[in-house]
Amino acid sequence: MLFGLRGAIIILLLLAFWGPGIPVQPMRTVVLLDQSPSAREAVWKVAPALNLPGAQYVAFASGATQVANPTARRLDLGEGTRLQEALRKARELRPDRIVLVSDGLFQDQAEPIGVPIYSFYQPPSPNLSLSLLAPALPAKGETIEVRAVLEATASVRAKLTLDGPAGRLERELQLAPGRRSMGYRFRLDGPASLTARVESALGVEQTRLELSPADTSRVWVLGDAALARYLKAQGFAVEERKEITLPIRAEVVALGVGARDLSAAELDALQSFLQQGGSLLWTATPRGLFFGGWERSSLAESLPLEPVEEPGGVGIVLVLDVSGSMLEADKLGLAVVGSLELIRSARPQDYIGVVVFSDRPRWLFRPRPMTEQGRKEAESLLLSTSAGGGTRISRAYLEALDALENVPTDSKQVIALTDGLAADVTPSLYDAARDASPKIKTSTVAIGADADRQFLRELAQAGGGTFWDVPSPQDLPRFFLEEAQRAFKREALEGSFPVSVRPHPITRNANPPALSVILPAKTKPWAQTLLSSGEGTVLAVGESGRGRVAALATDLSRSWQGWAGVSALVAEVVRWLSQTPARPRVQAIREPDALRVLLEGQFERPSVRAGGLEQSLAPTGPLRYEARLPRDTVGQAVILENEQPRLRLELPALPEWRLEDGRENLRRLSEASGGRLLGDTAELQKLKGRKALPLQWPLTALAMALFLLERYLERRQFQRMIQGSP
Structure with missing residues (x-):
């Protein structure tokens, strides 16, 4: 009996390993119908044979949508082939398996969704495709060559016409299945356009290329x-x-x-x-x-x-009213801001001094060269100015004239600024201005409505200078800026x-x-x-x-x-x-046998990551790098520097028609998902129609139970043997 149990355990474990199942419910099947331009004719032709019991159908091209039956014809889904979008739509229908009817020429890379895919290959329709291949990052004034690339899936006679900056070029061509190209050369002096047109028994194809120099900014x-x-x-x-x-x-x-x-x-x-x-x-x-x-x-x-500073500077003494009335409307603050602009505008050979007055005069600083250190000290002293007291200008003005006598500049000027009525105006003040005017000019500034404009105008006239009326204190900073431009004028x-x-x-x-x-x-x-x-x-x-x-x-x-x-x-x-190093540029060009990524900028060891792969960019010239990626790489590329992302680039899509083995693409896709490539519609109809209930775990559990029973019986037998022994 024990030997029989052991044999049963072995048989059950073998069955569990084999994985039998009991058909209990229909398989949920979703059929994906490729209705992109390259596959639609072949798929429509085989459509009546795709009627599977209980199946649901999704038509797809650039987009995807559910349709009622396999014979539905949709021309509104775009002109590309996006398999990922079709699989996303299929996933919403919760399939147990997917049947993919296509030519295998996809423009994206599909991510697995955990459902087996059974592929049924349909050859693409005969086609002659045309594309224009431009050089990477062309410079202005450079003579460039644009390649017109023709890809034929059948033998055909064609006429190619190119129109661009170098005029019209026409060629009669006998094309065999495969790829052929023709160059068109011209000088790129600015934005340019090139139109290509090919006519054949397979139809008319036309494309246009807009080019701008890479350095057009x-x-x-x-x-x-x-x-x-x-x-x-x-x-x-x-x-x-x-x-x-x-x-x-x-x-x-x-x-x-x-x-x-x-x-x-x-x-x-x-x-x-x-x-x-x-x-x-x-x-x-x-x-x-x-x-x-x-x-x-x-x-x-x-x-x-x-x-270039001309020899000889300018000497200026600012006679500034700091009486109590200057506190109104922040006139003193605005005058200080303007005075700072005057100081900052001065050149090293210019001398500036500031004497303030209220009841009596006080030098903030006597005329000094406006070197960097001189400007800093002058700014600090000006910012410490405070107001208070009356308005007595005479002594301050006379001290300003006296201080300028010894200043070693060719041009000398006093600028007197007040907002009120001076209490100490005498005729001798005008006489002093006239006596000094051959060497020292006197200009005056009236601030606000209460300034003594008559006195200030007469003083400026006596001193050979200009009278300025600044009714709004807010205009003082700009007045000083303009005065600085006049005083330190560069011609x-x-x-x-x-x-x-x-x-x-x-x-x-x-x-x-x-x-x-x-x-x-x-x-x-x-x-x-x-x-x-x-x-x-x-x-x-x-x-x-x-x-x-x-x-x-x-x-x-x-x-x-x-x-x-x-x-x-x-x-x-x-x-x-x-063309600064901090402004890098990147471009991807899809060529017949590869995808070229070109990079310009200041990098040390750049690399590009795309399609799950990472590759170093090799230097090809000053601040220029290049990498060649597999031809079918799609999606987005990332430029990395020291493993950190620097730039992102959307890669150009694969062409709809191309010289590629679509059958092999479908085989790899199916086997990777757990499905297989089907040979014909007969194999399609033979696919299992019901989903099996797996018996692996029940068989394993039964084998474990028999194993425990065997151990129990074996122990009982051993105990009897001990009890029956003498």
Whole structure:
């Protein structure tokens, strides 16, 4: 008996391992019908044989939808083949198995859904496809070749026509099954388009390719209409703006406005723009560069030019009212803010002093050179000013004249500012102004409605200066800015100034004529001179933060008006500015045998991750890298640096028709899911129609029970043997 039980246990375990089942309910079958352009004709032809008992049907192309029967014809699902979308739709129907009827030419990679797939291959319809293959990241002015690629699935005679910048090209071709290509060469001087058309017995195919140089950049231009006009002529995406807004959607910002024309927030935005890899270009319009005070702005350290200071400075003493009435409407605070602008605008050879008065005069600081240290000390003393007392101006004014006598500058000026009626005005005050006026001019400023305008006007007239009426205290800071521009005026030189060129990618092929106007400037030590005139710099470039900077010390609305090459020169400047290491570019090109990924930018060891694979990008030139991925890679690619994502790129889709073994694609897909590739409709009809209840675990449990029974009987038998022994 024990031997019989042991034999039964062995048989049960073998049965459990084999995995038999009892058919108990129908199999839920979903049939996926490929109705993409390449497969629909063949699928429609075989559709009547796909009528399976109890099956549900999903038609798919780019999209997917459930249909009532296999003979349904849908032409509204797109012109591609997206298997993942079809599987997602099938999953909603909770299938036990999927039957896939297709040519196996999918434009995506399907993720497994845990359901066996039985594939039924249908050959694609005969086709002649046409595509245009462009070079990667072409440069402006480069002679490029675009390849027209023809892929035929049958022998056919065809006529190919190419229309583009180099004219029309026509060819009569006898095509065999396979791939053939033809080149079309032309010079890329700006945005261009190329149209290709192929006519054959298989139909007409037409495609169009739009090309732009890889260095065509977006440029914001503020205050320089001439520059904007030149850049538009070169094909740049130019936006003329009056203000800086966030985010800055450009690679280059050109500034023909002054620093004082922009708010502090706008200047901060430009500083951040540089740090993030953007670029700035300054031009010497009447309001730009040094005329606009950029050398004294928060961006001064990023400016590649500095003014050439003419010998001889300016001496200014500010006679400032600090009487009690200056506390009203914050007149003193606004006057201090304006005085700070005057100090910040001064050059190292300029002397500035400030004497304040109320009941008596008091020097904040006597005239001193406005070196960096002198400016810092002057600013600190001005910020400590307080108000109180009456309005007695005479002694303060006379001390200002006396202090300027010994200042070693060619130009000297007193600026007297008050908001009230002075209590100590005498004729001798006007006499002192007249006596000093050959060497020292006196200008006066009236603030608010209560100022003694008659006295201030007469004092300015006696001193040979200007009377300024500033009725609103809020206008004081701007008044001082304008006065600084007048006092420390930098003038452009007019005439004929020959230009010398230094070698650089920007200046290749450049031979500029003489300038009509030039702003005296010199290149900072960290920047590079590209154009010069005598000792002066015309064009300087450099790097700042993670971006690039350039400054042009001439006004394009007045210089080089008759030179045909000016547009190309400024285009080269902007092109160089836009190619910063912090602004990498990536492009994917699908070729007949591979997917090329090209990268431009500052990287150390970049790699690309796509389709579950990671591959290093090999250097091919300065700041250029390349990788070749498998031809069927689809989806999204990620560029990594030190294993950290830097850029994301949507890969171009696979073509609908292509020279590929769709049967083999279906076989791999089916076997990976636990299904198989079917040979014909007869095999399809033979698929099991009912779902079996698995007996593996019941058989295993019964075998365990018999094993325990065997052990029990064996123990009983052993005990009897012991009890029966003498």
